[in-house]
Amino acid sequence: MPERLALHEVLTERVAIPVDDGAPPMSAYVARPAAPGAHPAVIVAHELFGVTAHVRDVAERPWVELPHDAAGREAGFALLHRMTRAGTLADVGAAYEQLRDGGAPRIGMLGLSLGGHVAYLAAAELDLAALVVAYGGWIPTTDIPISRPDPTIDRTASINARVLVLVGGQDDAVN
Template sequence: MTAVAIETGWVDLKVGDTVMSAYVAYPAEPGAYPGVVVGHEIYGLHATAKQAAERIAALGAIAILPDLFHRTAPRADLEFGGEGRDRGLELLHTLRRPDVLADISACLDELRARKATSVNMVGFSAGGHIAYYAATQLPLAVTAAFYPGWLTNTDIPLSTPEPTIESTSGITGRILLFFGGLDPLIDPEARDELEEALTANNIPHEIVVYEDAPHGFVYPGRDWYRPELAEDAWSRLADLLHG
């Protein structure tokens, strides 16, 4: 699909008693476009997260990237590496299901106000977990999650009191999951559990496993970037959003 010209900016969204910043990217040409909430990794509003939102917008969509850490560390932008990862995991453990759903719901309202033709979500790593959970609770037409972790266990607060996979029956739209076969964080057993849960609940889905890919393979500028596999994933995502 040919990339379209985009524009970008920031919006402040009211969420309960708080205000959440969100980065918005959208096609420059007026028209009817699907809306996509973008769930960031533990590194927060890092440049790569904004680039992902821009890439989604260039596919022909209104993309909104919420600051999911806004209650604790507004506009956190963490560096890759041990220190940034540790801080990101610390911030991840501050997230709770009701707050995250309120954040995503505020984004959906913004997309509807912008006349999005449908509301969808794409998430990466921790943001992929959030996307999967949001799909079980909110009327998302399409959900895509890149290497979402912790779905089958209770290792983070977002996957408690029961593992997020236990809420699979609530999904009402299509779901697309991307995994790397070399990802040490998501083993084949977890992928099999997800396949079984989605199939058992008759959820339209596809699970794509790139056997030679590590965790985080879709983002440029990192040692674990796999360009050919990333491009295949982006192509599949474009087909799903415009299918």
């Protein structure tokens, strides 16, 4: 991967975020500006294969937190079929509250693939300033547990954020 110009010093760490669903704390990779003060925040919902080098590169800007971490291809597919709508919203809600409690004046969300579905679902429930969905899978279907009982796309009217959705016409998980 080519080196990129660092415009801001960014501090990274792994944290454990308590979630109000009785489960153990959620692991999160956090990148934040070294400069003091309140900074806008973006929750990044990773793709099916976890917090990869690419996802860390996206996160290491001066405003990002990643809510959950699934490792590897097999773990990703196993996670896909174990995720529930309630559990997913609890995880993202906990990340959102952590950022809000930390003084973030505005919170947006970026979702990649499965994370795009997670972000779309969360935007219907949370007061997000912005939503970007990149190749978000299964949003118009009930093929995976987080899209049940009703397709996530049916919640569109509840989204108050500014929205950008990026999809490919030949992506079977998107169509």
